[in-house]
Amino acid sequence: MVYTASCRTMNFEGLVLAGIFLATQHGAAFGQHRYSEAAQPSHNTPFSPDASLVRLKDLARKFDVFIGTASNAQYIRRDKEYVRILNEQFSLVTPENACKWTAIRPNEETFDFTDCDFVLAMAEANQQTVRGHNLCWGIHNPDWLAKYDKNSSALRSLLVDHITRVGKRYAGRVYSWDFVNEAVLKPTENGTYLKTNVWYPAIPDIIDLAFKTIHSIDRSAKLFYNDYGYEVINSKSDAIHRMVKTMLLNNVPVHGIGMEAHFFIHNDDGSHTEERLIDGDHKLGSPVPADWSSVEDNFRRFIDLGLEIHITEMDVSIPSITKYFLEKQADVYRNLLKICLKFAPMCKSFETWEFVDKYSWRTGEPDYFDDNYKPKPCFFAVADTLNTTVPVTNG
Template sequence: MRPIRFATAALATAALSLPLAATSAAADAPSDLRTAPRAKDQHERLRSAAPDGFYVGTAVAGGGHHLEQDYPDPFTSDREYRKILGQQFNSVSAENQMKWEFIHPERDRYDFEAADAIADFADRHRQVVRGHTLLWHSQNPEWLEQGDFSKEELRSILKEHITTVVGRYAGRIQQWDVANEIFDEQGNLRAEENIWIRELGPEIIADAFRWAHEADPEALLFFNDYGVEDDNAKSDAYYALTQELIAEGVPVHGFSAQAHLSTRYGFPGGLEENLRRFDELGLETAITELDVRMDLPESGVPTDAQLEQQADYYQRTLSACLAVEDCNSFTIWGFTDKYSWVPVFFEGEGSATVMTEDFARKPAFHALYNTLLDAKKKDCKKHWKGWKKDWRR
């Protein structure tokens, strides 16, 4: 085996270490539970509103399409962005920085600089980290996709990668998306697109979970995909595969729906029921990449009605997760339109996050905050009643 070189130069800790301070208030929104801004809006923090044991997170902008934009890396260069990132969330996910093309750019070299910076930031701000992702058909480096490897070499490459990356962050990453987007919309394995499944067969999926578990026995290991919010062919395929793997003793711990939604389409009304059926298998569930894009008017500014519909989608997604016992992780895919991936990949659509480009809070932000706060109050009342009942005994 060739020697492995690690690029681990740390980003300046002082530049990324910021105090928890308040942000500016958002504009007024319609006054109901989903969207009403409360008094002293600038002090509202999603992480503080969340019930105990519930993680509300965001993707950390960087890598990917950001490299082609006319701004420097958001996470390392935008102080206001980092301040809000630390204030609002108790969970973070690397948007691109832990994907193969960034963390393993050459066969014998890993580059952990960006991923380390995110993990260090999370440590300083008392946040957990979701690792994303280990086995995927997309964003693989050229050396891997165009290499002439035997099956034995490919298997060794994947095992080494999972062991090295997961092992490096053992004890620091709460959840890993082990297998990402392995089924198509018809519920068939992506056998042609996915180099691992194509060359090594579907059995490699179970091996990936086993290797990840060996590298960090404490991390929760997930299947993750888009288009699985409802009970459909794709989510059925995950349901069947998960049952098979559990029966075989494979360490699969969770199933997560990305939830990249659009107001072009109706809300996935079966979300709660779909998450619950995985929960009943004994799995954790999660929402991992929520955003709600919309068709923008010529002005580029969404209407009040569009913002209200978007807030409704955010609120209903969060409520579905909160209603399922072991749905304990809820992540939005970026919190500001300034760095959203949506306009780059969906022409004519945008305004998909909970804050504008200048970090003003949209009705969707208040929808999440008020729903979390309401759930926290109910949770406190339930515990209070239980304590009083026990005390009286």
């Protein structure tokens, strides 16, 4: 269940949020945003420049699928255009950084929920569903956590306490959690499929412990394992499939998988500016699948386990802003969405990690809107796919 502002007691910050929400609608009612000639996509589209800009979330309703995005507290506070498009286009919102350990736990003694509360309240005021991100990750943790390295009992206690405190605060307000994030190796090494980090192997049952703890606190939330680089059938997706299948056999409450879908498009010579690594093996994107049928087959085998699939962090980085690469970028959005809709509503969410290029964590203009909030061909590719695809009916 997701609460709206109308069924919550409004404190001062809630009143401020409501003011922001109403201000963004003044002079720009839903469905009435028009785009200029300069904002036309570089390819043919069924949406005329004289028509109102369509809302993706409305087009997706017939599939019972969320159109989502990550959103950032600092951008909400300072950028009205960001808020307006966020509210108009998206039915699901994930706090980009505000609910991570680094934001909530600045020191061992303090829980700071300021930004996490802020993003949730803004989403609730706009009647958007909230996806939580994340409660257990091996990197981007606060520096103080490192002093407990290899201290199994202390780390176990800290993790359970953190999950309990955060889980209770947002119980009933978060539809789903990217609960454990990016824990699986690529490729598998040393006879295990889990990365070595502050949590593992100090807590050998880290995955099961985390999922069981949050489920005991909030049985309404759907719990997801979230990772990158396993959109196709490969060694990493094989490892994740084995892991979640084992979890299900052991009655661990896992409800779905999150596929991040960070992609990059190569230059014709094979070069790309974003092949540097972070966290050892973490490329800032995966190459575009050479065979989209492998993506479809991969979806099918997870869904056959009874799991939902959410596209959680999609973006597509291109090497240059040209008509050619913008259209290739649009094709990637279109192809992945078509596969998701084929399995809808078991593929339940199609979400980008931010939606405007100037605020992306990546270079390469990866999002729906350019730096000036003009919609790009990938936006219209998604709109056209939602508009023209006929929902699959069982039986």
